[in-house]
Amino acid sequence: MNVNQVVQSIREKVAEGISEVYFVACGGSLVDMYPSKYFLDSEAKKLVAGLYTANEFVHALPKRLGAQSVVIVCSHGGNTPESVAAAQAAKEHGAHTIGLTHNKEAALLNYSDYSFLYEWGDDSNVKNNPMAIILDLAAQLLHVVEGYAHAEAFQKGLETINGIINQGKKQVAPRARVFADKYRNEELYYILTSGASYGHAYGFAICSLMEMQWLHAAAIHSGEYFHGPFEVTDKETPFILMMNEGRTRELDERARTFLNQYAEKVEVIDAKELGIGTIADEVVEFFNPVLFYSIICVYREALAEVRNHPLETRRYMGKVAY
Structure with a gap:
């Protein structure tokens, strides 16, 4: 499934509407999520965003976490224990989980309702790298929840940046x-x-x-x-x-x-x-x-x-x- 299909699928499953998006990871993967948190804080009027290092997410779960939540977890190798545990905790609380990794055998995938095996390396197109995929998810989630006036310009940016x-x-x-x-x-x-x-x-x-x-x-x-x-x-x-x-x-x-x-x-x-x-x-x-x-x-x-x-x-x- 591509980003649009994932977002539409989640939208159809959440009758009450998506209310928050949590970005969860460790180290460099968490860094890749910061722009998306900033984007939603800047552009969303209703949709709430949270950015968590994975181990803190596990030990201090947000009270809002539930069936109206989308939790995006990224781990390059896909087996970072803290990130895997965060995805598991999100699923146990009824959230919709999206996992991103470069490893098709990743443990993270066991707790991901939707997954992206992203490209990596000097020859990859940056729009297929985790930071851009997560930004695309954020923009499209915002658009389906409350509309985003600059959705088309955003997509053009994704095509141009490489x-x-x-x-x-x-x-x-x-x-x-x-x-x-x-x-x-x-x-x-x-x-x-x-x-x-x-x-x-x-x-x-x-x-x-x-x-x-x-x-x-x-x-x-x-x-x-x-x-x-x-x-x-x-x-x-x-x-x-x-x-x-x-x-x-x-x-x-x-x-x-x-x-x-x-x-x-x-x-x-x-x-x-x-x-x-x-x-x-x-x-x-x-x-x-x-x-x-x-x-x-x-x-x-x-x-x-x-x-x-x-x-x-x-x-x-x-x-x-x-």
């Missing part, structure tokens, strides 16, 4: 190599952005830098930067600023102005410069994170190469009891 990404990756490749060589010996990075992309500042920090490179990192919301974090700004610490196109761009521009004055190690990744403006103004902000994920992957690969620290290297994950 081409923008492919061009953007070529555009940033040289500067990513310069960045990696320049900052190869740094041990701490701050990542700033706003809007739907904030999840990817968090994801780049905890997954790309902390998990995959064993580097210290922290995500800072561009809007919160001036309410405490900017006090650590100096000329010795590297900042990575992802600038959005859309309603929150002004927040990112304010941060850039300050960083240009008081910092020296600043890397700016600008969605506008990378061509995202070809997507309709009404929906473009929701596609910033889809672009940024692929772009920051170019940066992390360059950093891993110059540091001689492969992205797959782990010392705890999957190696010790935890």
Whole structure:
């Protein structure tokens, strides 16, 4: 079943109407869900959205969870114990579960009423990757529940973004190599952005830098930067600023102005410069994170190469009891 068929099937089964959507996962999969939570918070008038790390969902189930709920659970390998347990808990409470994984033998599928075996890798079309599929689910669920005026523009954005990404990756490749060589010996990075992309500042920090490179990192919301974090700004610490196109761009521009004055190690990744403006103004902000994920992957690969620290290297994950 495709996204439209899944959404229509759930709609037909919920006579009272879908009342909430919960996005549940761990780590990078949870990061992929942040844009959809942001989208529904922004666009929905009635539909309630929740974003949960899986183990917290299991231990602190929302009281609203029930037959009018849709629970979307994502796990790349499909066997993350916390995510599997979350899907099981959702089913036991009568919710409609949608599972996303790259593994056709995943345990997650045992507790998924509907499932998507998504594409992965450099050759895949990003619209078939989990972040875009979940965004599509969110947009179509919103449309069937209460209508969404920009549904057509959103679908066009899904068709357009892959081409923008492919061009953007070529555009940033040289500067990513310069960045990696320049900052190869740094041990701490701050990542700033706003809007739907904030999840990817968090994801780049905890997954790309902390998990995959064993580097210290922290995500800072561009809007919160001036309410405490900017006090650590100096000329010795590297900042990575992802600038959005859309309603929150002004927040990112304010941060850039300050960083240009008081910092020296600043890397700016600008969605506008990378061509995202070809997507309709009404929906473009929701596609910033889809672009940024692929772009920051170019940066992390360059950093891993110059540091001689492969992205797959782990010392705890999957190696010790935890």
